[in-house]
Amino acid sequence: MPWFGASLLLNALLALSCVPGTGTETFLGGDTWKTATVQITILIRHQGGILPHFLDLLRRLTFPKDQIGLWIRCDEEYGEPSCNILDTWLAEYEKQYLWVDADTASDYTDDPWEAHVVWPPERAERVSKMKAEAMKHARQAKMSHVFFIDSDVLLLDKDVLQKLLNSKKVIIAPFISSHNLESNIESKGKSHVVGSPEFQYYLKIFKGDGTDQGAQQVYRINSCFLIDLREPRTKLLKFLNEDPTPLCRSNVREHEDGLKLSAHEAGIKFYVLRNVDIHGVMPQKKSSRTSGHENENLQWARLTAARYMSPIYNLSIFENDIDFADSVPLPFVDKVFVIHLRRRKDRLLRINYCLKELGIDYELVKAVDGQTLTKNDFKKYNIKLPPNGYISVHNLEKRVKNISLGNVGLILTSMQIWKKMVEENIQTALILEDDAHLMPNFRSRLKRILRDADQRVKNWDFIYLFQWVFDFLVYHETKVLGTSEIVNAPYSHGTTGYLLKLAGAKKLLNAELLQNIVPLDEYLAVIAGNHFDESLVSSFEFNSPQLKALATTPDLVEPTLFYGHTNHYSDTEIPESDWVPANWFPPQEPAPPKTPEISKKSKDKKNSMEHRFNNPAKINRYITVTNFKEGNHTRFMLRRPSIEKQLAQGLNRKTQPNGLECGDIRAFREIRVCYKQMD
DSSP, X not given: OXXXXXXXXXXXXXXXXXXXXXXXXXXXXXXXXXTOOEEXXXXXXXXXXXXXXXXXXXXXXXXXXXXXXXXXXXXXXXXXXXXXXXXXXXXXXXXXXXXXXXXXXEOOOOSOGGGGTSOOHHHHHHHHXXXXXXXHHHHHTTOSEEEEEOTTOEEOOTTHXXXXXXXXXXXXXXXXXXXXXXXXXXXXXXXXXXXXXXXXXXXXXXXXXXXXXXXXXESEEOSEEEEETTSGGGGGOOXXXXXXXXXXXXXXXXXXXXXXXXXXXXXOOEEEEEOSSOOEEOOOOTTOOSHHHHHXXXXXXXXXXXXXXXXXXXXXXXXXXXXXXXXXXXXXXXXXXXXXXXXXHHHHHHHHHHHHHTTOOOEEEEOOOGGGOOHHHHHHHTOOOOTTOEEETTEEEEEEOOOBHHHHHHHHHHHHHHHHHHHTTOOEEEEEETTEEEOTTHHHHHHHHHHHHHHHSTTXXXXXXXXXXXXXXXXXXXXXXXXXXXXXXXXXXXXXXXXXXXXXXXXXXXXXXXXXXXXXXXXXXXXXXXXSOHHHHHHOOOSSOOOOEEEESSOSEEESSOTTSTTOOOSSSOOGGGBOOGGGSOOOOOOOOSSXXXXXXXXXXXXXXXXHHHOTTTTTTOOOEEEEEETTEEEEEESOHHHHHHHHHHSXXXXXXXXXXXXXXXXXXXXXXXXXXXX
């Protein structure tokens, strides 16, 4: 073959090496995880803000430690505690592992802090060489697998190594989620272009669909992945991109690019294991351009991991190395109350850590445990049911004439807080349940919301920081003029977190809830004038003006876990078998309803959800939503493709083209308004 022909062939092969999906995948059999040995490779630099949390979770992995070797390199920096933290941890746990090869005396200190985020070529080359050295060491140590993990990845799945090993893939990553649709994977092609097939494929993996998707092929992996060294082709893997071909050049970190190119040349595909739950979280990296952004992203990762882990971090050995935020009063808030059920110690540890992380002092309120209430307690408080009960959103065809013991306990506890506000003249209080998860930028958003509410809404009483909004009613929700984060509250559920003014506390007490006891969610909707059950509303004789209720959008807090999540448990949403015995209430004659049981617009068949979908004249007015899980987050999506198409055509150009990228239920309420404007 002429030399120029060989050159053309070489260039074609180089180009082909940049195309994903070439080659074949080998499904290895042989030993199970019980006989596998794994070298965990960890490179550390400037991770003092998250390294204690990383090491604590690493220690919790259930994979036998006598089958794990640790290969760790830490770049020393003057005044930065990462290497000291590692030394402290090794002194405590090193002997539990098969072997440890750790170097905490590196002299690499010749790049500025910013290089931690935007790497210079020297840093990228150094990392590539260290990863190549780690791979070589694993082979020499006769390890069957090598597990690469960045020191800012917080593993939440204790069994993740066993799951990866059982997949029998040559290279596979656990699914590690981050903020704003970032993760440790990339799909093929134009995965960054919203609406493209590649993006939809990535979105399916990122959000999950409530099922175990198994191993999914992806274009690139980073931050955390497992390599099976028993596969001969892994000897061809490289971490340093030595290919000068322009076609193969990339702006990503060199060690990721080098692994991708060499794997494709060797015919090895990348996979991600997508189980029902995510395997871990990591800070967002694309936005970490300043130390301020970096700190915010690290805090997001620490708090998000705390949301799903059990038990909470054990950081006692790092006491001298961790600096929590100084306690600073929340702006415009006089008192923070946290409602805690004494037998739920896990929740107290979690909320205490989260508020300490945010520098928020609080007063713990010991909740009344509904399970300890007796008939005498009901007689003491003179607790009565409303004459005609109430309609539950979970069953519109049946009136409920009872209440759970857990709900009664929550009501009595809440009333204690309201009375305390009146007695101590507390002007504004933040009230949280112990399972509240505070969303990113909580402090700054809370300050902005309270400032806007005071300026824009005269005499507001109550602000929901979280809401469950139900789609069977038609709402005419409006945002408060001059704000982007406050709306007039519709009928909803959610007492996970709320703001309450002194005047609002008085109104809540004056309405005498115990004389017509219903779940707190229903009561708040009644006194705010938002309840659809007019018969229930007529049971209350209001001696004060109705509650002026607002809500934040998007939510400022969420429940730690939603219904359907692993380990979710509610002390109020319990089976009817745990409801109050009927003979605990005084006998009473049902009062004839003064008005229809449910307002006409909600009960009328012409407005039923089924009719809306079967009536072409209504199709552009109403949408329905169905919930599914995004990692461990509950999200909502449109059910009908035809509505998706109308949505894409009808919304303004600023809306994302696929019409599905809405963060929570309230985003769909805004979409509903847009539909009405399409008429």
